[in-house]
Amino acid sequence: MADEKDREEIVVAEFHKKIKEAFEVFDHESTNTVDVREIGTIIRSLGCCPSEGELHDLIAEIEEEEPTGYIRFEKFLPVMTEILLERRYRPIPEDVLLRAFEVLDTAKRGFLTKDELIKYMSEEGEPFSQEEMEEMLSAAIDPESNSVNYKDYISMMVTDEN
Amino acid sequence: MGSGTSTQHHFAFQNAERAFKAAALIQRWYRRYMARLEMRRRCTWSIFQSIEYAGEQDQVKLHGFFSYLMDHFTPSSHNERDFLSRIFTEERFAQDSKMEKCSDYESIEVPDSYRGPRLSFPLLPDHATALVEAFRLKQQLHARYVLNLLYETKKHLVQLPNINRVSTCYSEEITVCGDLHGQLDDLIFIFYKNGLPSPERSYVFNGDFVDRGKDSVEILMILFAFMLVYPKEFHLNRGNHEDHMVNLRYGFTKEVMNKYKIHGKEILRTLKDVFCWLPLATLIDEKVLILHGGVSDITDLELLDKIERCKIVSIMRCNTRQKSEKMEEQRKANQKSSAQGPIPWFLPQSRSLPSSPHRLGPYQAHKSSRSSSIPCGGSLDGRELSQQVRSSVELELERCRQQAGLLVTEEKEEPSCSASETDSDTEELQKPTQEEWRQVVDILWSDPMAQEGCKANTIRGGGCYFGPDVTEQLLQKYNLQFLIRSHECKPEGYEFCHNRKVLTIFSASNYYEVGSNRGAYVKLGPALTPHIVQYQANKATHTLTMRQRISRVEESALRALREKLFAHSSDLLIEFKKRDVDKVGLITLSDWAAAVESVLHLGLPWRMLRSQLVNSSADNMLEYQSWLKNLAKEQLSRENIQSSLLETLYRNRSNLETIFRIIDSDHSGFISLDEFRQTWKLFSSHMNIDVTDDCICDLARSIDFNKDGHIDINEFLEAFRLVEKSCPEGYASECPQATNAEDSGCSSPGAR
Numbered sequence: 001m002a003d004e005k006d007r008e009e010i011v012v013a014e015f016h017k018k019i020k021e022a023f024e025v026f027d028h029e030s031t032n033t034v035d036v037r038e039i040g041t042i043i044r045s046l047g048c049c050p051s052e053g054e055l056h057d058l059i060a061e062i063e064e065e066e067p068t069g070y071i072r073f074e075k076f077l078p079v080m081t082e083i084l085l086e087r088r089y090r091p092i093p094e095d096v097l098l099r100a101f102e103v104l105d106t107a108k109r110g111f112l113t114k115d116e117l118i119k120y121m122s123e124e125g126e127p128f129s130q131e132e133m134e135e136m137l138s139a140a141i142d143p144e145s146n147s148v149n150y151k152d153y154i155s156m157m158v159t160d161e162n
Numbered sequence: 163m164g165s166g167t168s169t170q171h172h173f174a175f176q177n178a179e180r181a182f183k184a185a186a187l188i189q190r191w192y193r194r195y196m197a198r199l200e201m202r203r204r205c206t207w208s209i210f211q212s213i214e215y216a217g218e219q220d221q222v223k224l225h226g227f228f229s230y231l232m233d234h235f236t237p238s239s240h241n242e243r244d245f246l247s248r249i250f251t252e253e254r255f256a257q258d259s260k261m262e263k264c265s266d267y268e269s270i271e272v273p274d275s276y277r278g279p280r281l282s283f284p285l286l287p288d289h290a291t292a293l294v295e296a297f298r299l300k301q302q303l304h305a306r307y308v309l310n311l312l313y314e315t316k317k318h319l320v321q322l323p324n325i326n327r328v329s330t331c332y333s334e335e336i337t338v339c340g341d342l343h344g345q346l347d348d349l350i351f352i353f354y355k356n357g358l359p360s361p362e363r364s365y366v367f368n369g370d371f372v373d374r375g376k377d378s379v380e381i382l383m384i385l386f387a388f389m390l391v392y393p394k395e396f397h398l399n400r401g402n403h404e405d406h407m408v409n410l411r412y413g414f415t416k417e418v419m420n421k422y423k424i425h426g427k428e429i430l431r432t433l434k435d436v437f438c439w440l441p442l443a444t445l446i447d448e449k450v451l452i453l454h455g456g457v458s459d460i461t462d463l464e465l466l467d468k469i470e471r472c473k474i475v476s477i478m479r480c481n482t483r484q485k486s487e488k489m490e491e492q493r494k495a496n497q498k499s500s501a502q503g504p505i506p507w508f509l510p511q512s513r514s515l516p517s518s519p520h521r522l523g524p525y526q527a528h529k530s531s532r533s534s535s536i537p538c539g540g541s542l543d544g545r546e547l548s549q550q551v552r553s554s555v556e557l558e559l560e561r562c563r564q565q566a567g568l569l570v571t572e573e574k575e576e577p578s579c580s581a582s583e584t585d586s587d588t589e590e591l592q593k594p595t596q597e598e599w600r601q602v603v604d605i606l607w608s609d610p611m612a613q614e615g616c617k618a619n620t621i622r623g624g625g626c627y628f629g630p631d632v633t634e635q636l637l638q639k640y641n642l643q644f645l646i647r648s649h650e651c652k653p654e655g656y657e658f659c660h661n662r663k664v665l666t667i668f669s670a671s672n673y674y675e676v677g678s679n680r681g682a683y684v685k686l687g688p689a690l691t692p693h694i695v696q697y698q699a700n701k702a703t704h705t706l707t708m709r710q711r712i713s714r715v716e717e718s719a720l721r722a723l724r725e726k727l728f729a730h731s732s733d734l735l736i737e738f739k740k741r742d743v744d745k746v747g748l749i750t751l752s753d754w755a756a757a758v759e760s761v762l763h764l765g766l767p768w769r770m771l772r773s774q775l776v777n778s779s780a781d782n783m784l785e786y787q788s789w790l791k792n793l794a795k796e797q798l799s800r801e802n803i804q805s806s807l808l809e810t811l812y813r814n815r816s817n818l819e820t821i822f823r824i825i826d827s828d829h830s831g832f833i834s835l836d837e838f839r840q841t842w843k844l845f846s847s848h849m850n851i852d853v854t855d856d857c858i859c860d861l862a863r864s865i866d867f868n869k870d871g872h873i874d875i876n877e878f879l880e881a882f883r884l885v886e887k888s889c890p891e892g893y894a895s896e897c898p899q900a901t902n903a904e905d906s907g908c909s910s911p912g913a914r
């Protein structure tokens with residue numbers, strides 16, 4: 001019993017250090033606060049993959065009573081620790097991602113055209129902003145065929161991450 | 163049968179729902195990917211910046227060490243005196259009769275075969291434009307014209323006040339540019355995009371024209387030429403890199419000597435003069451103050467207006483009036499502990515780096531208060547401690563003397579006063595006062611911070627960190643609208659802070675690495691509202707995706723970081739062992755992060771970087787010995803050199819190179835074995851580097867390739883692959899393979 005508790009404490013301590021590090025990357029001036037718009041990046045870089053909706057809910061939880069545009073570390077730490085302990089918002093496995101693309105590829109060609117990609121990403125789900133759309137297009141679309149072979153695309157992105 | 167349509171609808175609805183969910187999934191995944199990319203980008207930035215500032219700190223420490231030696235060491239022979247005073251005698255150069263003959267350039271012949279631009283004075287706008295074009299075509303300006311231009315530049319600068327006052331009523335707009343650091347492509351791009359300087363188009367260049375980049379000479383030539391051609395519209399401010407001592411470390415000295423093998427020394431000497439005559443600040447319409455670094459709580463524009471700015475030759479060697487007086491007292495009286503004072507950093511007791519216990523990143527660690535003085539330039543008050551230090555220094559020197567055989571052998575015809583004795587009255591007056599020196603250093607070296615107050619800038623080793631209250635105080639006192647400064651690289655090329663009252667503008671794009679940051683310049687319109695223009699002067703980056711750009715820059719940063727890790731292998735091993743309580747050769751990854759930070763003090767997010775620095779091992783445990791071995795394998799180039807020595811050299815290679823260049827005061831490219839050994843011994847003992855004498859001797863002898871008792875700087879550095887790995891094309895050919903350094907003029911056609 002005691003052993004398990006110790007182990008959990010060690011795990012929590014390690015989580016705390018990780019969370020602090022990630023937070024500090026965005027807290028340039030050591031004020032123990034970060035701009036609320038960076039919270040999504042911080043949470044995602046800690047290994048979580050929340051949707052935009054889930055993110056909004058989270059932010060509502062850690063924001064001040066009267067939102068200041070900043071998130072304080074003291075509020076962020078316990079919430080984030082919970083998330084890590086509960087392994088919430090797990091990342092998406094490669095095969096699931098592939099199947100998602102296949103769903104959109106109704107004709108089962110193995111690729112999506114540029115227009116199709118734009119349509120789905122900007123109109124469905126939680127739509128991309130124009131910036132996000134452009135950035136995805138620049139890396140995904142093969143200029144010659146004007147389409148994205150999504151299997152290759154996924155492989156490329158995944159190896160790049162590792 | 164109605165089920166037909168409703169089934170269709172049902173399927174359609176299901177399909178739509180599935181598409182919706184699929185899209186949402188992809189978006190969720192993608193956003194996470196982009197977030198991680200952004201995190202990597204920021205970490206990479208941290209790496210570069212912390213290494214850069216650590217280097218600056220080193221530089222200051224090194225000079226603090228030499229200055230301390232200078233003040234407290236009583237040479238016992240002329241040889242010793244000569245040796246040490248040669249290191250510090252740069253001021254004597256001014257008295258050198260040779261210097262008087264600035265117009266020596268006239269005797270330099272320009273061969274007919276020279277196809278570069280030929281300048282005649284007074285300069286015409288066409289000359290300046292021709293220079294830009296010529297440099298764009300990779301031509302080199304002949305030494306004669308360089309010297310001529312420098313001579314004319316100095317004549318012009320001498321007439322200018324310390325603070326240039328500029329009005330916008332004559333030109334329609336003013337463009338202010340920040341650090342260029344020898345990156346000619348950026349300057350050319352700015353002129354291309356914004357237009358060449360003209361009576362209608364004013365420019366202010368805010369310092370740091372030289373060092374790091376490979377075309378500092380060309381940038382200076384262009385800037386000086388335009389200044390002479392359009393004196394009312396073209397303005398330059400001095401930056402902290404317009405300083406010959408800083409140039410020794412950061413590449414400008416090397417560039418000049420490589421490009422101008424015969425006349426380089428003369429050019430450097432003349433430049434020293436030119437630099438100290440550069441104005442300190444520019445004031446537009448009495449409303450916008452432009453200076454290179456920043457301000458402090460004691461900044462006094464009226465005082466700055468009055469001082470003789472040429473007296474401040476270099477931040478690194480402040481020989482202030484007060485200090486000389488104090489030296490007098492010390493020499494005469496016995497050590498009495500009177501005033502308070504901090505422990506000099508290089509004493510064993512205070513060996514740890516200054517400031518913050520947990521985060522010594524470039525953004526953070528403004529923890530030390532103003533009262534902790536920075537050794538360089540500060541006066542070292544007499545204390546009991548300095549008595550101890552003095553005797554330990556003397557013991558060291560005794561050993562070195564014997565070793566180097568530097569006993570009195572010959573008498574030279576020298577003025578009888580040693581370096582530390584009183585100078586004549588006139589020389590006294592040549593020196594700035596402590597306060598004057600501080601005012602200038604603050605202007606050139608300070609950085610803004612978010613917190614209120616004013617603290618010593620321990621990261622850089624000079625100037626201070628100033629808060630929004632200091633800015634506000636200054637703006638109100640002198641009725642100004644805002645400040646424009648440079649000095650710090652920003653990812654977007656610019657950054658506002660202090661409620662938009664301070665604008666940082668940085669014009670060297672891709673500063674750390676291709677793709678690392680944009681450059682920017684700011685245009686001030688009639689109401690003095692700033693309008694920023696950004697750019698990135700490298701076509702290659704445009705074709706890369708953000709992902710690829712970040713990867714490239716990241717690789718470069720990690721390489722630099724791994725080098726640093728290797729350079730501290732011994733210390734790291736000690737720390738790892740401490741945490742390996744059971745002595746199994748394994749530590750947790752968490753311990754790894756803590757150990758690394760405690761040794762390197764870079765304030766980096768080690769846990770975020772871990773996956774790229776450590777191949778994950780089983781169970782989250784790291785076999786640290788083999789990790790260190792792998793690091794070494796990457797870096798070691800020669801197996802016959804004792805690896806700990808190499809590691810020490812690696813850690814100190816910038817210092818080494820700088821020491822070389824300081825000792826080689828006549829820029830010949832050679833120093834004697836003895837000089838090297840003696841200096842290295844002194845330096846290493848005070849840095850607590852444990853290297854045996856035999857090692858040093860062996861090392862020195864082995865790098866003297868042609869066994870003539872002299873070490874060629876480039877050969878030494880090359881031998882240990884210490885020459886910058888990312889040699890710009892020009893330098894790649896200059897990195898000498900020749901054994902005879904005399905004509906290691908690797909004259910390659912595309913030499914730039």
